Amino acid sequence: MSETAVQYLDPKVLSKLRGLDLIARLVVEGFMTGLHKSPYHGFSVEFAEHRQYMPGDPFKHVDWKLYGKSDRFYVKIFEEETNLRSYLLLDASASMGYASEGQITKFQYASFLAAALAYLMTSQQDAVGLLTFRDVIDKLVPPRSSTGHLKVLLTELERTQPEATTRMGLALEYLAERIKRRSLIVVLSDLMDEPDKVVRGLKHFRHRENEVVVFHILDPYEIEFPFRRESGFVDVETGRELMTQPWEIADEYKRRFRDWTLGYQRACLQNRIEYVQLRSDTPYDVALLRYLEKRRKLH
Numbered sequence: 001m002s003e004t005a006v007q008y009l010d011p012k013v014l015s016k017l018r019g020l021d022l023i024a025r026l027v028v029e030g031f032m033t034g035l036h037k038s039p040y041h042g043f044s045v046e047f048a049e050h051r052q053y054m055p056g057d058p059f060k061h062v063d064w065k066l067y068g069k070s071d072r073f074y075v076k077i078f079e080e081e082t083n084l085r086s087y088l089l090l091d092a093s094a095s096m097g098y099a100s101e102g103q104i105t106k107f108q109y110a111s112f113l114a115a116a117l118a119y120l121m122t123s124q125q126d127a128v129g130l131l132t133f134r135d136v137i138d139k140l141v142p143p144r145s146s147t148g149h150l151k152v153l154l155t156e157l158e159r160t161q162p163e164a165t166t167r168m169g170l171a172l173e174y175l176a177e178r179i180k181r182r183s184l185i186v187v188l189s190d191l192m193d194e195p196d197k198v199v200r201g202l203k204h205f206r207h208r209e210n211e212v213v214v215f216h217i218l219d220p221y222e223i224e225f226p227f228r229r230e231s232g233f234v235d236v237e238t239g240r241e242l243m244t245q246p247w248e249i250a251d252e253y254k255r256r257f258r259d260w261t262l263g264y265q266r267a268c269l270q271n272r273i274e275y276v277q278l279r280s281d282t283p284y285d286v287a288l289l290r291y292l293e294k295r296r297k298l299h
Contacts, residue, residue, distance in 0.1 A: 009283040015104045015111055020154040023112055024119035027147075031116075031288045032062075047238050065175055076185045084126040084184055085143050086297060087175065088114045090160070091189035097162035099280070100221035107162040109280040110188040110217050113287055115157055117186060120288065122150045133171035134164040138174070143183070168193040171202025176208060184298065186291070187214045190222075191264060199267045206271050213274040215287055216264065220279050223257070 007013045008026040017023055096107035114130070121128040122145060129143035130153050139156055168189060175185075185205050191198055191214075205215050263279065268275035276290050 009285050011104050011109050011281060011284070012102075015108060020111070020158050023149070024115035024154065027112065027116040027271065027284050028119045028123065028288070031120075031285050053216065057202075063198040084121075084124075084298065085129075085144065085181055085185060086117075086121055086126060086184040087129045087131060087143065087179070089185065089187045089189070089192055090114050090130065090132045090157070091134075091166065091168065092132045092138055092160050092162050093166035093168075093192070094163050095166060095190055095192040096217075098193045098219055098222075100219050103219060103221075103280050105162070106190050106217045106219055106280050108266070109278070110215075111157050111160070113215065113217075113278075113284060114188055115154055116284055116288060117291060118150055118153045118157075120291070121145075121156065122147065126298060128153065131175050132156070132160050133168065134162075135167045135170075135264065136164075137171055140178075142232040158221075166193045169201045170198030173204055176201065176210075179205075179208065179210060182208075183210050184294070185210050185212045187212065188217060189214075190217055195260070195263055195267070199264075199271075202268070202273055203271050206273065211274075211294065211298060213291065214268060214276065216261070216275065218277065218279060220281060223279065229282070 014023050014027065017026070064066050090110055092107065096110065097105050099105040099108075120126050125145050126141035127145040128149075130139070130141040132138040138160065141153060141156055144152075150215040167184070168191070173188075187202070202212055204216065265277075267273075274290065274294055276287065278287060
């Protein structure tokens with residue numbers, strides 16, 4: 001992968017750019033450049049022929065081996081395509097607005113990832129929808145696969161800002177009751193809600209035979225708890241403040257944090273749900289590769 005491609009997988013670099021359409025395209029193009037020797041070149045049943053690449057063609061059909069020989073882009077044409085329906089569930093509660101020193105917010109990270117996933121999905125001619133939620137359902141955009149629909153999704157992502165408290169379980173139950181066809185559910189959240197309610201909502205999708213991927217997005221400071229001086233900690237959703245000496249609570253915090261995340265991991269494993277923990281400084285190819293791995297298993 002070229003140095004230019006690599007930089008557009010870095011969340012901090014992307015945060016300096018304007019426009020989710022540009023961000024999504026650069027992330028996916030950089031990611032796809034690194035996959036030219038991978039098996040993720042298509043999910044169709046029977047290969048028919050080649051033709052020269054045209055702007056707008058799905059990236060999944062690019063024949064990278066032929067590109068290596070000819071230095072020209074060609075796409076594979078298949079006799080039958082299998083398309084997927086997906087929903088992106090984006091947590092827009094206030095806790096997602098947190099960012100430690102030098103990092104982007106968890107919400108920015110999740111928004112960039114959602115935009116890249118939407119771009120990748122529509123480029124594969126998959127139908128993708130979007131649900132944003134806080135303490136109530138904010139917006140539900142039904143799945144479509146057209147290029148014009150991608151613009152609708154990106155506009156909605158740019159409009160959304162983190163605020164209010166979390167009622168994630170409610171959002172999961174709401175969508176699970178409305179999905180009539182088997183779909184892939186992609187959750188982007190810090191999971192800062194009551195675990196029992198969150199897991200119950202995720203299980204509801206599985207009971208209806210949907211596939212689920214959970215991207216658990218956390219700030220590095222939330223994981224490492226590197227605070228050394230007496231500090232005030234504010235709950236961004238309730239406004240409650242706690243003054244404490246971090247060195248006295250660090251061990252207990254890390255133990256509880258570990259138990260909390262392990263609880264989600266175990267629950268997801270037990271219910272055959274893909275769980276991926278992401279720091280807000282993790283390059284985006286990690287998440288996109290996990291998505292492609294999941295998508296490949298569905299065909």
